[in-house]
Amino acid sequence: MKYKLSIGQVSKMYGISLDTLRHYDKIGILKPFVDKTNGYRYYSFELLDLLEHILVGKYLEIPLKEMKNVFQHEDINQYRDLIERQEEIIEEKMNRLELMKKYVHQLKMMMHEISSFKNNYDFSELLIENIDCTLYAVPLPELVKHYKDLESKLSDYQVENYAAFYRNDDGKMIENDHYLLFSIYPEEQIFMEQETITNIEIKRCIGECIKAKFYGTKAELADYLSKLISHFYKEEENVESLVNYEFCLIRDNELHNEYFVEILLPVPKNTNHVIDP
Secondary structure, three states, X not given: OOOOEEHHHHHHHHOOOHHHHHHHHHXXXXXXXXXXXXXXXXXXXXXXXXXXXXXXXXXXXXXXXXXXXXHHHOOHHHHHHHHHHHHHHHHHHHHHHHHHHHHHHHHHHHHHHHHOOOOOOOHHHOOEEEEEEEEEEEEHHHHHHHHHHHHHHOOXXXXXXXXXXXXXXXXXXXXXXXXXXXXXXXXXXXXXXXXXXXXXXEEEEEEEEEEEEEEEOHXXXXXXXXXXXXXXXXXXXXXXXXXXXXXXXXXXXXXXXXEEEEEEEEOOOOXXXXXXX
């Protein structure tokens, strides 16, 4: 070995720490020559070729174990297969990052909306929309029992969480906390075919609904819902409204958390409003 570089020289040339080079030596992916007279490590230019392959693999986030296996077999086809697999992994990451980018953008736009939002108590200004939504109701005992499985199954879907509020005999708005309600998009039918959790009830929300936004605590939300329902319904009429929780601002005391929600209230038959196109 006519030309050789010390571990310190290689470290400076490539901007790699001495500990990293020692780690490569320890796991056997890049073993330098050791001078038996002084115990120093030296690298030939041929080893630098291997080091550059390792750095390319590291840049592509290929695990060292996989690189070492390919290097040991000295097979161009295995090297090609390794790169093709990594290309697929990178493509998957790009897709996930694109979804994350869209989600972050949605959150940012929602933050702008909330920062300038004011609750509307002029219920005559509220619009009516035609709603066609499928909701899945999961009893809380089932949710606790199958939470991890359900979370895994929903990972590929866009999920929106709902709560159902109803007016009790005292006229107060009560949240039905016996069920978790959610909608999923896309491919609801495929989800249901794959679903193994029992006791999921399917609810269809179809027809004209009064739509409103609200921002405040749970107590303030209940008060707003009470006023909203009293405006459109008689005291003796029993009606259930859906609340889509879009955002929660955490406070020190969880009872004072603030929520940004969308409210869906079925239109009474005797109500005349313009339907939002």
